[in-house]
Amino acid sequence: MWKLQALVVHILLMGSILSTYFQPTILPHLVPQKTMPEMGLEPPANRLVVFVTDGLRAASFLANNGSDVPDLKDIYRKQGRIGISRTCAPTMTRPGHIAIFGGFNEDPAAALVNFRYNPSNFDTVFNRSRHMIGWAHSYIKGYFIKLPHGGAPLRFDSYMEKDLPAKLSCDKWAFDKVANFLANGDNVREWRNHKPAVFLVYLADMDIAAHRFKPLSTEFFRKLQHTQRGIRNTYELFERVFNDSRTAYLMTSDHGMNNEGIHGGGSSFEVETPLFMWGAGVKREEIDLEANFPQKPNISQVDQNQLAPLMSALIGLPPPMNNLALMPLGYLNVSDEYEAVALHLNVLQLLSQAQILMRRHEEAMFYKWLPKFGKLHLDLIDQYAPQFDFLKAAGNLTEAMEMCQEFGKLAKQCLAYYHEYYQIPLIVSTSLSYLIWFYCLLLQLTRLSKREKVQRRGFMTFSTLILVMIGILLVTMLELQNVPHITAFYLILPVGMLIMAQAERPVKGYWILHPLWNFGFILLPAVLMMSMAFIFKHLWMLYGISVLLNNRRALRRPSVKLLIWLCLALLVTVLLFVEQRIKKGLGNIPLQGFHVLYISMVLAIVRPLILGHRHDPRVWTINTVAMLVGAYGVYQYMVYESVSAYVYAVTWSFLFFAFLSIAYFAKSLPEARKRLELITINMITVLSLLTNSWSCLNVQIVITEFIIGLEVYEQSKRTKATEDVEIKSLKNIKGFYRYGYMILLYFFVAFFLAGHWLSSFLFKSTTARLFYPHFSLYIAGSLVMLKILLPSLICICALYAMVPFVRQNSRSILICAFLISDAMGLYKYYFVRNRGSWKRIRSCMDQILLTHAVNFMLLGGLCLAKIFLCNTTMEKPGRKRARTSRGTLAADETEA
Secondary structure, three states, X not given: OHHHHHHHHHXXXXXXXXXXXXXXXXXXXXXXXXXXXXXXXXXXXXXXXXXXXXXXXXXXXXXXXXXXXXXHHHHHHHOOEEEEEEOOOOOOHHHHHHHHHHOOOOOHHHHHHOOOOOOOOOOOHHHHHOOEEEEEEHHHHHHHOOOOOOOOOOEEXXXXXXXXXXXXXXXXHHHHHHHHHHHOHHHHHHHHOOOOEEEEEEEXXXXXXXXXXXXXXXXXXXXXXXXXXXXXXXXXXXXXXXXXXXXXXXXXXXXXXXXXXXXXXOOHHXXXXXXXXXXXXXXXXXXXXXXXXXXXXXXXXXXXXXXXXXXXXXXXXXXXXXXXXXXXXXXXXXXHHHHHHHHHHHHHHXXXXXXXXXXXXXXXXXXXXXXXXXXXXXXXXXXXXXXXXXXXXXXXXXXXXXXXXHHHHHHHHHHHHHHOOOHHHHHHHHHHHHHHHHHHHHHHHHHHHOOOOOOEOOOOOHHHHHHHHHHHHHHHHHHHXXXXXXXXXXXXXXXXXXXXXXXXXXXXXXXXXXXXXXXHHHHHHHHHHHHHHHHOOOHHHHHHHHHHHHOOOHHHOOOHHHHHHHHHHHHHHHHHHHHHHOOOHHHHOOOOHHHHHHHHHHHHHHHHHHOOOOOOHHHHHHHHHHHHHHHHHHHHHHHHOOOOHHHHHHHHHHHHXXXXXXXXXXXXXXXXXXXXXXXHHHHHXXXXXXXXXXXXXXXXXXXXXXXXXXXXHHHHXXXXXXXXXXXXXXXXXXXXXXXXXXXXXXXXXXXXXXXXXXXXXXXXXXXXOOOOOOOOHHHHHXXXXXXXXXXXXXXXXXXXXXXXXXHHOHHHHHHHHHHHHHHHHHHHHOOOOOOOOHHHHHXXXXXXXXXXXXXXXXXXXXXXXXXXXXXXXXXXXXXXXXXXXXXXXXXXXXXX
């Protein structure tokens, strides 16, 4: 029961974090505004051609006065305007395309899926036009193709890089496809009648070249020459085919690139992208006689999401319904009336979103007594349209546009205000939930640390009744306030947590023993691990000091085993230092990844022989065969980028064998140490099959050090004459925290040495290369979670098999691990970022998710350890006879 309780609470705490910072902000059930023809105005262009040059930064486009883009400069001499489009971090492909065509920066909820897709549906320029065709990578197609289209499906011709005949030929594919499409007379006749129409030409080679060669390289600029020439040829082809001077052109990029060929952050090179507009409806800027490219600070700049309303106005469309940007003025070669009406539609679309949120709040019962956005209200919104019509009819278009801009800015501020309306209450309620959970765990820990059984108060108390009534009252109030159901649930979660905690209170006696000691035992390890692992990155120092202090008694009695353990601990410390403090870490060692993997596979078989482990011949045979087949599969993947079907069959079969064989050999392995040896060899073999490079070798070293360190520690304890003296509650609590801290420390040590840091880690298919032929987020992600779990599983099994204190008090030790880890999670909760640099968003989110994921993994690891080691005997300290665990726990461990 207590395990289920811990599981549910941690799921709820994780959900509260996501609810606070990653709720969707895209509003449903919006209605599009009128088109410009419906407003009685003819748009300047019938069709729009958008060239998206992925990864091209403004600095590369503007460099050397445009000499690197000579064909585009020729166009600029005659027409068009050049500017800078400023993206918003994270500077990634998907957020860039959403901003360009949707008019808003990527929804915070998309950070949960690494900006691979948006959990909510949204509107785009494509959907508004109802006539759209694109030539793009399959990833770009995936961003838009599944969106609601209202009966006018988007048309895409797409590709995957692996299907192209040569590298860096994505742009050639796109240009050839456009040429073939326009060479078909039926296509031209069809699309000449489609008004308005949008053509998307996605050009990926600049991004690939920047990653591969860097943006300042000769190879990059050579590729830029090819791409810009293709843009000009395609432009001339459109002009020849349609020949009506009703086509507008726009060239921009989804994101920039820094000098290292990396993007995702917020540097100027990554944020600033080129904007080149020409053709029908584009207002020509003032230029000198030589048509020199504009430079900072004289160059015009727009936000990337402003391109959506600007493109919409060019072809007479209203902005996308979810647009959050104001159209920039002065870019359209149209009448003042047209520009004013286009901006008016833009503001109406923003105000319609603000109205939805404001009505949701104003229709609530307690609206009058709660904070509100005072600068804008529903009556003022109702006055906007008549006032605009009055100014327009009077010919005061300048004043009308100024009013539009003022209302547009107020609408944007209003939307931002109400989107974050419940964030502070959620932070307060989540903090209370954490603190009540700590209180509940400490009550349980106090009860378990006592020898005598203490009765709990349970749920049938007057205080529970009062709390239930308070909860019902709060639910009613939140429902009357029209609070979203998920938000309301987490706002009242502290009440439910307090009911649970009240049930844990003892009928008599102290509620929490040694509160100051508990506070110190929680805070000190949490601060040390948080600072050393994530902030200062000196986990190697924390590990080295911790293991030496843990085995300080053994240092007084030198032995060969102690010397071996010291060497292994020193090696782990050095490995951690290299991984955390040196750029590229162990990658600096001149060894190929597959060579290291082969070494670790050999060591996985040789290691048990060196340590004197004895296994059934079938175990040796099956593990060896799995290693050999896995090694051959790695070779196949490295040479042919594919793996034979029988390799998959063997690896999946061994994965099941690794877990099921422990139960199969249970009767022949009644001793805990012998069964631990079987668990270790099987799990290390599985780890080898999931490893790309150093992970398995590092983990084997950590596991060997951990087990030998336990042996050294237990031997040093057995020399104490006071071992049989009754242990007091404070000493008991110290032991709980020591082992809880040890489990967490080794989890993070193995995590870092396994080569996983989630802020830069995607679920790469190479992790599952020996198990599945194609990329699958769920399969690869599950196998990565298994890979992270296995080292901790072996460590927990070792503690459970070798340390009687751990076997007797496993629940108490896990509670202490929860307390330390949750304290780390609460600290990180206040520093979560859902906007800005992709790297910082991922780092913040991954760190807080990791502090919660460790709880799930340790809980699962303990359950598996008890299953694996049930009905085993273990040596009792100081005696030769053995004691038996029949799968049951001590009385205090079985309490719910």
